[in-house]
Amino acid sequence: MTGLVFKRLWIVSKLEKAARMVSFQPGTNILTGENDVGKSTLIKSLYHSIGADAPQMNNTRWKRAKAFYCSEISLNGATYFIVRDGKHFGVFDAQKDMLSKHSGISTEGGIADFICDQLDFNIELEKSADGKLGRAGPAFYFLPFYVDQDAGWTKSWDSFSGLQQFTSFRKNMIEYHLGIRPQSYYDAKKKEMEFVEAKSSLQGERNVLSTALATFQKRSSQIQVSLDPEAFKEELDQLVDAYNLQRARQQDALSKVNDLPPAGPSLMTRVCRFDFGSRR
Template sequence: MRIFQFESISLLSHRDKKARKVSFHPHRNLIQGENHTGKSSLVKHLFVTLGAKPLGTLEQWDPQTVSAVRFKVDGESFTVIHHSGARSLHDSSGKLLKATDSPAAWAETFAALVGFKLMLTSKKTGQGVLADPSCFFLPFYIDQDGSWREKWDTFPATMQYAAPVRSILEYFSGIKPAEYYELKSEQSAISKEADARVSEMKLLERARGRLSQTLPVGTVKLSEAGFEDEIRRLTSEANELNGLQETLRAKYVREGEVVASINHQIQTAFASLREYAGDQKYLANIANANEIVCPTCGAEHEQSFLHYLGYAEDARILEELTRTLQRDLVTARRQLESTNEELRTLRGNYARINGILEQKRGDLRFQEVVESQGAQAAHRAFDAEREQIAGELADWNAKLAEIEARLDALTDKKRAKRIVAAFREAYQLARKSLNVPDPSGNPNLVSRPNRSGSGGPRLLLAYYAALWKVCHGEQLGMSIPVVIDSPNQQDQDDLNLHVVLGFIAESLPDSMQLIVCVTKHSDAQLDKTTVFDKKYSMLLPEYYDEVESDVEPLYRQMNAALLSLPTDEVKEEKPEADSDE
């Protein structure tokens, strides 16, 4: 069984000079504190750091806070650093394994690390894509902002996929293997290709029918007057293209200037960073670097030149600015290339029309034009196009038949029945333990309950507990931490709250790591309790030096890796030579 466990989380605010580090027991963890003491902020950052942003916002929080989450996968430790959308992955020795500010690239890195192979369909493209970390954690995190409701609102990012919840739950419960979802994604893409060929065939036949009505085979309807009208139309179209070409040229020049300006700013920032590196090296070589003697009064100071002169802080801000400029440079370059592509397409259309006009202005044999436009030639072209589309459609349909056969082989109805039966049995036992009556009908994995009153949250917890029971079974072979924030919903009375906490502490799978946040003291027996007792002050100044010494080297590695992306001076690109007309 593959085991994923949280080891610790560190939060560091350079702006406020505050920090916090919390370590986790591999089994049962309790985070206790009144409202606004930072419990939710802490657990939200567990998921934000790993690429899964929960619903809700953080009040009175430094948005530039650096977070570090240390976790184990099959006993091997890793650390992820997050800052302003950028993430880096490090091994147990601190070695940098990956740094990126691309969500898609991070999703691939995370999926490969934890063995997450679920493929879902993108709403935007209709293509199969690898599910991101929000899908990985969705069944295992009950967030007080989005999870205690009738819908799966924990992670808004899951809305980018088409009907993701059923696939996620069936994947983790083992009803369908990972290969099934990979094939379903491939099937969806192939079906779109086949449908596109069918649509092309229909359009082709419709156009052919109209041609037969207006221009029967053997009869050519083309007059000199009509030919002259076509010349005038093509001339007008060429003039319009000329105007559009001038507009695009001006746009290309402006965008080129933007690219050059951003690149100049990046080079200037790099020059400043090189000067800082030299100053830092010089100061580091001064004897007794941790103590400085004032040359005027002779007073001794404990802090270094770096701390007093603010060099480190200035360099950190400059690094962050440079990363932002690099992202802007990538965007500007893409826009420049897009405009250049438009110019290339425009030039192609211009050349085509100009060629036709040149031909018709020269020595023209009218009979040659009539033959090229004749109905027989048109019907022959329709036949050739139809034959090609029919062949492509046959190939796509053959691939679909092959995939459907493989999907049938992967669908084990007996296994699905066993898992659903185990879910219902666990659901019934959990409801009994939590003092909530049975819901009507036969619940299944996606039958998320919706009940008002104080019994609603307990029924939802029973549903989640049944899910966790089957998801931690032998089918999938994976153990993922469960985080609950907070079970005291709908103002549970002391008796029911005691029942809920006792159930959480004693009835969940033994192999599962648990992190639960509560506002009241509990007698439930858990392995580790962390208490937050200061409102709006989860980060504290007394932790700053310790956390900075742990996090800063990894944070620096991430910045260095992101800053080492190609930043060569951009050569001024010019549009390809146009015709004189």
């Protein structure tokens, strides 16, 4: 947590065309004031601006204001401006040049890709919906450091919205923040889940191929090949006739060769003359 410091926060209301800027000093800051002047909303807005949604930020009164946020933070010694409007985020450097833009929080391309990477918080937990791994967003990193008056006072480690998307998130986060299970454990857990999913996929392919093979073997054993000569009588007769014709031609050619006189000089001369004459 020492790597992140809030420096300033802007809250802008699209409906009221009004804005409020609050600056924070280095060290400890204390907010004082009467009830219902916005102390809790200000603290909620700090976390909300960087992707950690606190309860009651979507109540009817606040939603009517249509607020968006800009927080100036120091993160690992570097200054950033993060703008949030609904589910959309923009990250800017100290010179206010855009570094990246994000949609959503823990989804692919969400603000967690920036915040959690900077905090070296790359934890993936099992989703309650399907048991697959999903990235834990900034709220899970800030759990030990914030107690929300609307939720955290009545139930421990419940100060942010959306925590129930993962099974056993309390146990996992307590063990992580206490150092019982460090980042390396979750890295290994991710690899294990990837291997299990790959094995399951290969097993599914194997089952499909086994079923196809069994079906083929069953069908091939039932195929009866007909070798009845009567079914091919006409084709066989045609082949026999063709064979007999070729056999007769062969015998006739052999007979003619046998009737030829022995070869000699005079015969060769006559043959050559005949061939010469035929060319003319």
